[in-house]
Amino acid sequence: MSDNTMKLTSAEGHSVELNLRKGTVGPEVVDISSLYREMGVFTYDPGFVSTASCQSAITYIDGGKGELWYRGYPIEQLAERASYLEVAYLLLYGDLPHAPQLAEFQRIIRYHTMINETLKNFFNGFHYDAHPMAVMVGVVGSLSAFYHDSLDIHDPRHREISAHRMIAKMPTIAAASYKHNVGEPFIYPRNDLDYCANFLNMMFATPCEEYTQDPVAVKAVNLLFILHADHEQNASTSTVRLAGSSQANPFACIASGIASLWGPAHGGANEAVLDMLQEIGDVSNIDKYIARAKDKQDPFRLMGFGHRVYKNHDPRATIIRKICHEVLNNMADNDSPLFELALRLEEMALQDEYFIERKLYPNVDFYSGIIYRALGIPNSMFTVMFAIARTVGWVAHWMEMMDDPQQRIGRPRQVYTGADRRDYIPLEHR
Numbered sequence: 001m002s003d004n005t006m007k008l009t010s011a012e013g014h015s016v017e018l019n020l021r022k023g024t025v026g027p028e029v030v031d032i033s034s035l036y037r038e039m040g041v042f043t044y045d046p047g048f049v050s051t052a053s054c055q056s057a058i059t060y061i062d063g064g065k066g067e068l069w070y071r072g073y074p075i076e077q078l079a080e081r082a083s084y085l086e087v088a089y090l091l092l093y094g095d096l097p098h099a100p101q102l103a104e105f106q107r108i109i110r111y112h113t114m115i116n117e118t119l120k121n122f123f124n125g126f127h128y129d130a131h132p133m134a135v136m137v138g139v140v141g142s143l144s145a146f147y148h149d150s151l152d153i154h155d156p157r158h159r160e161i162s163a164h165r166m167i168a169k170m171p172t173i174a175a176a177s178y179k180h181n182v183g184e185p186f187i188y189p190r191n192d193l194d195y196c197a198n199f200l201n202m203m204f205a206t207p208c209e210e211y212t213q214d215p216v217a218v219k220a221v222n223l224l225f226i227l228h229a230d231h232e233q234n235a236s237t238s239t240v241r242l243a244g245s246s247q248a249n250p251f252a253c254i255a256s257g258i259a260s261l262w263g264p265a266h267g268g269a270n271e272a273v274l275d276m277l278q279e280i281g282d283v284s285n286i287d288k289y290i291a292r293a294k295d296k297q298d299p300f301r302l303m304g305f306g307h308r309v310y311k312n313h314d315p316r317a318t319i320i321r322k323i324c325h326e327v328l329n330n331m332a333d334n335d336s337p338l339f340e341l342a343l344r345l346e347e348m349a350l351q352d353e354y355f356i357e358r359k360l361y362p363n364v365d366f367y368s369g370i371i372y373r374a375l376g377i378p379n380s381m382f383t384v385m386f387a388i389a390r391t392v393g394w395v396a397h398w399m400e401m402m403d404d405p406q407q408r409i410g411r412p413r414q415v416y417t418g419a420d421r422r423d424y425i426p427l428e429h430r
C-alpha cells in the first residue's frame with residue numbers, strides 16, 4: 001500500500017484501498033467515494049462531523065488553533081485593513097483586487113442596488129409584524145421571477161451577473177423588510193454612498209429627515225460584514241450547495257441558504273443572544289442561567305456559546321469583543337450594561353468545568369448583537385444583517401461548485417430503520 005492510501009478490511013475479510021487526499025493545509029481526508037461500489041457499505045456520520053462534502057479553495061478554518069483565513073488571508077488582517085467589498089471581491093475571484101479592479105467592482109455593485117419597482121408589491125403581501133427573515137426568504141426567492149436574462153446557470157457570465165445582483169440587492173431588500181416592519185416608506189439606494197453607509201441610510205433615513213452618517217457605525221458594520229462574509233461548509237452554505245447541486249437557479253439557492261441561516265443554532269443565534277441577555281437582566285441572575293444551560297433536562301442553551309469547529313476560541317468573537325468598547329463609547333444611547341452583563345457571563349462560563357470540559361467558547365454571535373443594538377438595529381434584524389454579509393460567501397461557493405468538474409447532485413445515503421417489507425391490508429381487514 002502506498003503512503004497516500006488507506007486499507008479498510010471488513011469482518012468477512014474483504015479489503016479496499018482508499019485514497020487519502022491532502023489539502024493545502026489541514027488533516028488528510030479519506031476518499032470513500034468507491035466504498036459502496038467496492039464493498040457494498042455506506043458510511044454513517046450524522047451532522048457531517050467527520051465528512052468533507054466537497055473540495056473548496058475559498059475559506060480555511062483551523063478549529064484547534066482558532067484560525068480563519070479567506071483565500072489564505074488571516075481574518076485579523078482583513079478585519080483591520082480591508083473594506084467589505086474588497087473582501088467580497090477576494091472571496092468571489094480568489095485574489096485581492098488591484099485599485100482599478102476594486103473601483104470597477106464597486107461601480108458594478110452600486111449600479112445593481114435598485115430593486116424592480118414591482119418587487120415592492122411582495123412586501124405588501126406580508127403583515128406588518130412579519131419577521132424580516134421571513135420576508136427575506138420570500139423576496140429573495142422571488143428574484144428569479146425577475147431576472148430571466150441571467151438565469152442560464154451553464155453560462156459563466158450569467159452566473160457572475162446573478163452574483164453581482166444578489167450582493168448588490170441584498171441590503172436594499174433587507175432595509176425594505178425593516179421599513180415594512182416599522183411602517184415607513186422604503187428609501188432608495190444612493191450611489192454616492194459606499195456599501196455599508198448606503199445600507200445604514202436605507203435603514204434610517206426617512207423622506208422627512210436625512211440620516212447623518214456616523215463613521216464609527218459605518219466602520220462597525222464594515223467589520224461585522226467582513227467577519228460574517230464566509231465560513232466554509234456551515235449549515236447555510238451547505239444548504240446553498242445542496243440546492244445548487246440540482247441545478248436550481250441561484251436566487252432559489254440563496255433563498256434556501258437564508259432559510260437555513262435563520263435557525264437559532266446557526267445565524268439566528270445573534271438574535272437569541274440578545275433575547276437571552278435581556279431575559280437574564282442582571283449579573284445576579286447569571287448563576288441561575290448557567291445552571292439551566294448545564295441541566296440536560298432543560299432545553300435552554302447558552303446562546304452564542306459553542307461551535308462545531310472552534311474548540312479553542314472563535315477568532316471572530318475576539319475581534320468583535322475588542323471593538324465593542326469603541327462602538328459603545330461612541331453611541332449616546334449605548335447599551336453598556338448589556339455589554340457588562342455579557343462580559344461577566346462569558347467570564348463565569350469560561351471558569352465553569354462544564355464549559356471547559358466541552359471546549360465551549362463564545363462564538364461570533366455572542367457580541368455581534370450588542371454592537372448592532374448600539375447602532376439602533378432591532379433584534380429581529382440581526383440575522384438579516386448576517387444574511388447580507390454571508391450572501392457573498394454563499395454566492396462564491398455556488399460559483400465554485402458550478403465550475404467544479406466533479407460536481408454531481410448531492411444525494412446522501414441513509415440507514416433505514418423503518419418497517420421491513422410487508423403487504424398491503426385492505427381497509428376492512430385492518
Ligand code: ACO
Pocket residue numbers: 047264265266267269293294300301302303304305306307308309358360363364365
Ligand atoms: N450551552 C450549553 N451546552 C452546550 C452548548 C451551549 N451553548 N453548546 C454545546 N453544548 C453542550 C452540548 O449539550 C453537548 O453536551 P454533551 O456532550 O454533554 O451532550 C456538548 O456541549 C457538545 O455540543 P453539541 O450540540 O453536540 O455540538 P454541535 O457541534 O453539534 O453544536 C452548536 C454546535 C450548534 C453551535 C452548539 O454549540 C449550540 O447550540 N450553541 C448555541 C447556539 C449558537 O450560539 N449558535 C451559533 C453558532 S455560530 C454560527 O452559526 C454563526
